[in-house]
Amino acid sequence: MAENQKIFTLKQVVSSIRKTIEERYQQLYWVKVEMHKLNRFASGHCFPELLQKEDGRIVAQISGTIWSHNYERINKRFIHLVKEPLKEDTTLLMQVKVSFHETYGMSLQIVDIDPNYALGELQRERQETLKKLTKEGLINANQHLNFPLLPKRVAVISAESSKGLSDFMNVIESNTWGYQFFTFLFPAYLQGDNASGSIIKQLDAIKRVKSHFDIVVIVRGGGGEVGLSCYNEYQLCKAIASFPLPILTGIGHATNLTVAEMVSFRNSITPTELGDFLIQAFHNFSTPVTNAIKSIKLHSKNKLTEARAQFGTSSQSFKHLTKQYLTNTNHILVQHGRKLKTEVRENLFYNRSKVLRLQEHSITSSKYRLRQEQETIERVKRNIPILYKQTLNKTAIELSQLEHSIKLMDPLNVLKRGYSITTINGKTIGENNSVELGDKITTKTSTFKLVSTITRKDND
Amino acid sequence: MTKEIKYTDAFEELQQIVSDIEDGEITVDELSIKVKRAAELIKICKSKLTSTEGDVNDILKELESDA
Amino acid sequence: MTKEIKYTDAFEELQQIVSDIEDGEITVDELSIKVKRAAELIKICKSKLTSTEGDVNDILKELESDA
Amino acid sequence: MTKEIKYTDAFEELQQIVSDIEDGEITVDELSIKVKRAAELIKICKSKLTSTEGDVNDILKELESDA
Amino acid sequence: MTKEIKYTDAFEELQQIVSDIEDGEITVDELSIKVKRAAELIKICKSKLTSTEGDVNDILKELESDA
Amino acid sequence: MTKEIKYTDAFEELQQIVSDIEDGEITVDELSIKVKRAAELIKICKSKLTSTEGDVNDILKELESDA
Amino acid sequence: MTKEIKYTDAFEELQQIVSDIEDGEITVDELSIKVKRAAELIKICKSKLTSTEGDVNDILKELESDA
Numbered sequence: 001m002a003e004n005q006k007i008f009t010l011k012q013v014v015s016s017i018r019k020t021i022e023e024r025y026q027q028l029y030w031v032k033v034e035m036h037k038l039n040r041f042a043s044g045h046c047f048p049e050l051l052q053k054e055d056g057r058i059v060a061q062i063s064g065t066i067w068s069h070n071y072e073r074i075n076k077r078f079i080h081l082v083k084e085p086l087k088e089d090t091t092l093l094m095q096v097k098v099s100f101h102e103t104y105g106m107s108l109q110i111v112d113i114d115p116n117y118a119l120g121e122l123q124r125e126r127q128e129t130l131k132k133l134t135k136e137g138l139i140n141a142n143q144h145l146n147f148p149l150l151p152k153r154v155a156v157i158s159a160e161s162s163k164g165l166s167d168f169m170n171v172i173e174s175n176t177w178g179y180q181f182f183t184f185l186f187p188a189y190l191q192g193d194n195a196s197g198s199i200i201k202q203l204d205a206i207k208r209v210k211s212h213f214d215i216v217v218i219v220r221g222g223g224g225e226v227g228l229s230c231y232n233e234y235q236l237c238k239a240i241a242s243f244p245l246p247i248l249t250g251i252g253h254a255t256n257l258t259v260a261e262m263v264s265f266r267n268s269i270t271p272t273e274l275g276d277f278l279i280q281a282f283h284n285f286s287t288p289v290t291n292a293i294k295s296i297k298l299h300s301k302n303k304l305t306e307a308r309a310q311f312g313t314s315s316q317s318f319k320h321l322t323k324q325y326l327t328n329t330n331h332i333l334v335q336h337g338r339k340l341k342t343e344v345r346e347n348l349f350y351n352r353s354k355v356l357r358l359q360e361h362s363i364t365s366s367k368y369r370l371r372q373e374q375e376t377i378e379r380v381k382r383n384i385p386i387l388y389k390q391t392l393n394k395t396a397i398e399l400s401q402l403e404h405s406i407k408l409m410d411p412l413n414v415l416k417r418g419y420s421i422t423t424i425n426g427k428t429i430g431e432n433n434s435v436e437l438g439d440k441i442t443t444k445t446s447t448f449k450l451v452s453t454i455t456r457k458d459n460d
Numbered sequence: 461m462t463k464e465i466k467y468t469d470a471f472e473e474l475q476q477i478v479s480d481i482e483d484g485e486i487t488v489d490e491l492s493i494k495v496k497r498a499a500e501l502i503k504i505c506k507s508k509l510t511s512t513e514g515d516v517n518d519i520l521k522e523l524e525s526d527a
Numbered sequence: 528m529t530k531e532i533k534y535t536d537a538f539e540e541l542q543q544i545v546s547d548i549e550d551g552e553i554t555v556d557e558l559s560i561k562v563k564r565a566a567e568l569i570k571i572c573k574s575k576l577t578s579t580e581g582d583v584n585d586i587l588k589e590l591e592s593d594a
Numbered sequence: 595m596t597k598e599i600k601y602t603d604a605f606e607e608l609q610q611i612v613s614d615i616e617d618g619e620i621t622v623d624e625l626s627i628k629v630k631r632a633a634e635l636i637k638i639c640k641s642k643l644t645s646t647e648g649d650v651n652d653i654l655k656e657l658e659s660d661a
Numbered sequence: 662m663t664k665e666i667k668y669t670d671a672f673e674e675l676q677q678i679v680s681d682i683e684d685g686e687i688t689v690d691e692l693s694i695k696v697k698r699a700a701e702l703i704k705i706c707k708s709k710l711t712s713t714e715g716d717v718n719d720i721l722k723e724l725e726s727d728a
Numbered sequence: 729m730t731k732e733i734k735y736t737d738a739f740e741e742l743q744q745i746v747s748d749i750e751d752g753e754i755t756v757d758e759l760s761i762k763v764k765r766a767a768e769l770i771k772i773c774k775s776k777l778t779s780t781e782g783d784v785n786d787i788l789k790e791l792e793s794d795a
Numbered sequence: 796m797t798k799e800i801k802y803t804d805a806f807e808e809l810q811q812i813v814s815d816i817e818d819g820e821i822t823v824d825e826l827s828i829k830v831k832r833a834a835e836l837i838k839i840c841k842s843k844l845t846s847t848e849g850d851v852n853d854i855l856k857e858l859e860s861d862a
Binding site: 355359361 | 611632633643
């Protein structure tokens with residue numbers, strides 16, 4: 001070490017640092033930090049650990065200070081706005097003053113914390129949880145479980161002293177229908193920082209004895225709206241979503257649904273409503289059973305009435321048709337009898353008329369035949385005089401012709417025309433009968449008979 | 461006697477005479493005898509005709525009177 | 528005696544006579560005999576017809592009275 | 595004896611006779627015999643019809659009295 | 662004996678006879694025999710019907726008395 | 729034995745018989761047998777209906793008295 | 796035996812029977828059997844509503860043995 005080197009006291013140095021820092025950091029800064037531990041002391045002052053992580057590694061760390069009066073103010077606003085008290089292990093936007101104290105060293109004095117940022121962070125956490133469960137396919141897992149027909153055996157997660165629990169028990173135990181439930185309480189914190197772990201632990205316990213239960217209910221009541229952010233926590237929500245029994249929630253609050261409520265099998269606004277829901281499930285089972293009696297009664301009667309009616313109709317029509325059948329058959333038989341009679345009479349009548357027709361024909365044709373014959377005879381009779389006269393006339397004509405010829409040939413008629421016949425010895429003169437001179441010849445005329453003597457004879 | 465000769469025979473003889481005369485096979489000497497015979501035959505025939513007509517008319521008259 | 532000849536034969540004979548007369552195959556000598564025969568046959572036929580008609584009428588009258 | 599001939603045969607014979615008469619296939623000589631036969635057959639047929647009618651009526655009357 | 666024939670057969674035979682008579686397929690000679698048979702069949706059928714009617718009425722009466 | 733037939737079968741058989749009678753598909757010869765069978769079936773059906781009604785009423789009465 | 800049937804199955808079977816009866820899909824023959832069965836099932840279901848179940852001690856024992 002050099003001799004001329006100046007030696008400072010620690011106080012001098014620390015005061016110099018303080019002076020420098022005070023000069024350098026005179027204003028207030030808004031800083032985003034993770035508040036690891038709150039470290040509230042009995043005095044009411046808090047000395048939280050502030051840090052920043054990158055990839056899980058702490059890259060910056062510093063102590064913080066919240067003076068009691070600031071804490072009260074900040075916390076009140078948080079509860080009002082965020083519905084949560086100021087909590088450890090959260091990222092906050094805080095207004096800080098860099099301060100250096102000679103004995104306490106560097107710290108960030110926290111004068112205010114923005115509740116809206118915290119609200120945003122909570123929202124982000126909620127979204128984160130939803131996103132993760134969705135990605136893991138668990139978001140509807142509990143809802144996809146089969147709800148028992150009768151949610152009779154109930155594992156209850158609640159706080160022993162909870163008003164919600166007593167409301168719930170009151171509803172299911174004092175029902176007037178005699179519905180019997182079996183409940184078993186698994187006590188747990190229902191809000192605040194310890195709630196998540198406590199509930200998860202009890203869920204694990206229930207899981208071990210799940211064969212004794214039909215459903216799990218988580219009931220909480222009268223706790224107000226504060227401290228419910230645990231129900232958005234991923235671990236708890238995952239435990240609920242993936243639980244093998246249906247989990248029904250009734251954690252009684254009026255704000256946005258928490259993720260736990262969303263992924264549970266069913267959410268009721270209040271424990272009372274949850275109890276009513278279970279009673280309703282019993283009703284839903286009981287009503288059809290009760291109605292079944294009425295329905296069976298009604299419909300069996302109807303069925304039997306209908307069967308009787310149908311049967312009655314059949315047996316009526318059987319009697320009726322049988323009688324009708326006999327009547328018809330009788331009628332047909334009678335008809336055939338009548339027809340037989342008619343046909344026989346017709347047949348006889350027809351045959352008789354045929355005989356009569358033949359009788360008629362025999363009369364007319366015989367008479368006709370005789371008349372024809374008569375006419376023929378008459379015709380012949382009329383013809384005979386005609387024919388015989390014809391014959392006589394013909395004969396008379398022939399005869400008169402001959403008579404005429406004879407007349408012409410009669411020699412007397414020849415003489416009348418001036419001819420004469422000369423005979424000798426009564427014979428005409430010819431080759432065989434020649435005349436000689438001196439012979440006496442007779443000449444006959446029409447009027448005279450002349451006798452002459454041949455005086456000369458000349459040859460032709 | 462004349463009644464005994466039949467009309468047919470008489471008529472045939474008459475026809476024979478006429479045809480003989482026409483054929484000139486009869487001499488003038490015979491001629492008048494033949495003509496005489498013919499006249500006789502004609503008379504016979506006429507008489508036969510007349511009597512037949514009478515007979516027949518009687519029969520027919522009787523027939524008609526029956527009808 | 529006339530009753531013994533059948534109508535058919537009588538009628539045929541009659542027709543024969545008529546046709547003989549028509550054909551001039553009957554001499555004057557036969558004529559009156561034939562006409563006489565024809566008249567006889569006509570009478571026979573008529574009589575047969577009349578009696579047949581009578582018979583038929585009798586039968587029919589009897590038939591009709593039965594009906 | 596007439597009872598022994600069947601109606602059908604009687605009727606057929608009757609029809610034959612009537613059609614023969616109608617067709618002029620029967621001579622006058624046969625006519626009255628045939629007509630006589632026809633009358634006989636008509637009587638047979640009628641009698642058969644009457645007796646059948648009687649029988650049938652008796653049967654039918656009995657039937658009706660039963661009904 | 663008549664009881665041994667079935668109603669159906671009896672009725673069919675009856676129908677056949679009636680239709681044969683209607684169609685003129687039965688001669689007068691057969692008619693009374695056929696009608697006699699038909700009457701017999703009608704009697705058989707009636708008797709069958711009557712006894713069936715009796716049986717049926719008994720059964721129906723019994724049924725009604727049960728009701 | 730009658731108890732062994734089911735109501736449904738009995739009723740169907742009954743209806744078949746009724747429709748057969750209606751359609752005239754049953755001969756007179758079969759009728760009384762069929763009617764007898766139908767009467768039997770009617771009795772069976774009635775008895776079945778009555779007993780079922782009794783059974784059902786008993787069960788329901790018991791059920792209601794429990795409620 | 797009836798205790799062995801699960802109430803859920805009983806409930807389902809009951810509903811099936813009820814809907815079958817309501818739809819008229821049950822014959823008269825099945826009716827009393829089905830109604831009887833329904834009565835049985837109704838009893839099972841009703842008793843389930845009011846029966847006491849679950850044993851605290853068992854649960855505690857199990858919880859402790861695991862822990």
